Amino acid sequence: MTTSITPIDALCVADYQRLAKDVLPHDIYEYIFGGGGDEITLKHNRTALDAIQLWPRVLNDVTHGTTMTSILGEFWRSPIMLAPVAFQCMAHEEGEIATARAASALEIGMIVSTLASHTVESISEKLTSPKWFQLYWQLDRDFNVELVRRAEKSGYSALVVTVDSAIHGIRNRAQRANFVLPDGITAVNLINRPPLPSNAFTPDQSIIFQGMMSEAPTWKDIAWLIKQTSLPVLIKGILHPADAIKAKSIGAKGVVVSNHGGRTLDCVPSAIDVLPVIRQSVGGEFTVLMDGGVQRGTDVFKAVALGANAVLIGRPQVYALAVAGAAGVAHMLRILREELEVAMSLAGTATIEDIKVSPAYTNIVSSGCVTYL
């Protein structure tokens, strides 16, 4: 599936999407690109970011500028990390191994999915930048701990528990394209999972409520899980300030403000819209990451200005992987980092800490579409 690209073919992250559409089988592209329901949230993730304006400051000396930052005590080259994305061997034969090599080369962190198509151990071996493990809660409690121990043992430094997708959203786009997981691609980290109990349903029972959701975790489960590990735990899929506060109160060390790239419940707000409210609810010291629609350095800048410590990049990593393997992902990350440097330079902000909404203007900024610096 890999093609040879030149820098002129892919000048920006969106170019990788266009090129990926040509190289990926139609059903796989539709699965990756698609959102839930009518894709209202998927579209809104982009339109909400586009609506924010940057009000630059001129003549600031930025020659000492840097995108470096520190998250949960770790050094990060820039406030950008690769989001957990399942089954990457669908996009490229090397899958997550190639992504890990690219992330390491660019010193960008990676969150490895429970549903990775390579083992957590083999990906870890290739990953020298910050490496976090994403957990999809498993019905068997002990098996969750087993996965966490494997992550701890292979050097992952944080655990991200995704809580917004106990069941898929309505995925009509993938259904219309007849998407099925290609032969040979499996959730290799789950092969030793104890068998799930078989459910028999009476006609008055719901296959959703009494079926699939009976396996979904609750706050109690996550609070228990946090106590099982010394790794910092972040909760991914938070959109409500009350849930962010709750996450903090049960001992989570951070949240990822996310609507799962518009792939789960449709019609929820874009992550960027709720980000400032969530930041306000948890205070300045708590780690808040954000994802959904981030495709430009200016998007990273906007998210940081509105309260994110860093952003996660979802689909663009798979598009770049499909187009050019590790080289594609590395190139895509480099584009993003350089775009962020350009945005910072031209906005007059030399450091990540400098990117903020000036308190003098916050009353006007609360209109939600203007960022003063």
Ligand SMILES: Cc1cc2nc3c(=O)[nH]c(=O)nc-3n(C[C@H](O)[C@H](O)[C@H](O)COP(=O)(O)O)c2cc1C
């Ligand atoms: C193909 C695909 C697979 C995904 N797999 C996972 C996953 O295994 N775990 C998870 O927490 N999120 C998963 N996500 C959601 C991403 O982590 C992220 O929240 C989302 O893609 C961000 O939006 P963006 O694609 O617009 O950057 C997946 C997203 C896509 C597109």
Ligand SMILES: CC(C)CC(=O)C(=O)O
């Ligand atoms: C297999 C899915 C649960 C992976 C995922 O999170 C997604 O497709 O959004």
